[in-house]
Amino acid sequence: AQSVTQPDIHITVSEGASLELRCNYSYGATPYLFWYVQSPGQGLQLLLKYFSGDTLVQGIKGFEAEFKRSQSSFNLRKPSVHWSDAAEYFCAVGARLSSSKLTFGTGTRLQVTL
Amino acid sequence: GAVVSQHPSWVICKSGTSVKIECRSLDFQATTMFWYRQFPKQSLMLMATSNEGSKATYEQGVEKDKFLINHASLTLSTLTVTSAHPEDSSFYICSARVPGANVLTFGAGSRLTVL
Numbered sequence: 001a002q003s004v005t006q007p008d009i010h011i012t013v014s015e016g017a018s019l020e021l022r023c024n025y026s027y028g029a030t031p032y033l034f035w036y037v038q039s040p041g042q043g044l045q046l047l048l049k050y051f052s053g054d055t056l057v058q059g060i061k062g063f064e065a066e067f068k069r070s071q072s073s074f075n076l077r078k079p080s081v082h083w084s085d086a087a088e089y090f091c092a093v094g095a096r097l098s099s100s101k102l103t104f105g106t107g108t109r110l111q112v113t114l
Numbered sequence: 115g116a117v118v119s120q121h122p123s124w125v126i127c128k129s130g131t132s133v134k135i136e137c138r139s140l141d142f143q144a145t146t147m148f149w150y151r152q153f154p155k156q157s158l159m160l161m162a163t164s165n166e167g168s169k170a171t172y173e174q175g176v177e178k179d180k181f182l183i184n185h186a187s188l189t190l191s192t193l194t195v196t197s198a199h200p201e202d203s204s205f206y207i208c209s210a211r212v213p214g215a216n217v218l219t220f221g222a223g224s225r226l227t228v229l
Contacts, residue, residue: 036220043120043207043220044158090157101148102218104157 002027004093006105014113015083021076021108023091032094033074034102035065039087047089050074061085086112116142116212120221127198128229135193135224137164137208143188144210148218149181152205164191164208198228 003026013019025031032051036044048059055067065076074091088109092102117140127133137147145166150158162183163171170183180202182194195202205225209218 034217041223041225043118043222044209045220046217049217101160101163103160106157107155109155 002031002093002095002103004091004103004105006089006091006108008108009106010109010111012111012113013081016080019076019078019081019085019110021089021091021110023074023076023105024072025074025091025093026072027093027095029095030069033065033067034092034094035059035063035074035076036090036092036104037061037087038090038107044090047076081110081112083112083114086110116210116219118144118208118210118219118221120206120208120224122224123222124225124227126227126229129199130197132194132196133198133226135195135206135208135226137191137193137210137221139189139210139219142210142213144191144213145188147185147191147208147210149183149191149193150207150209152207152223154205158207161206166191195226198226200228202226203228 005024034049035047038044047063048057050057050067058064063078088107090107091105094102119138121136147164149161151161152158161176164183164185166185172178185191205223207223209220
């Protein structure tokens, strides 16, 4: 069975500082990997996805993520965080043949201090 | 871009009543939609897969008779929480796969509070 682990429940960074949110997955084959962001009381917005090819993927809002097969990781990064980035971030994994069915991690809440 | 709309965004009901939540794909057709449930400060848990013109597929542990799903058209899926109780209070989110792309578009969610 596929699973996703986000080891950091809550992270606080200063505005302008760099950010890395960790995500580890467990899946028997090559997975489809996603990062979503959720603002309070809102649905999820897709930040970026990885299916194949270049292991460093660029997303919206200046986010990027790197797929490392050897570490079963797909960490999300941003060079300089803005106060508006404060939200809940979810990593998700889907099966290659049916990526519509996603398994989500428990999320990381990002707080940005001014 | 592909948009999924949910209605209502929030609802409060009395225990024992039924509540219907609608999920619409506004600018694309969705033969399959997905219903998730999110408890406070927790992740999304897939409840069921809604299939247009056929029965929904429920995940293990989800009560079919409690959470009725109907996917009557290519743009509308509904989730009815029957005989709601306080423990059914949660944030319900639907999603649909964008045709031609292996990504899901999510609705803004519906917060249900059962008194």
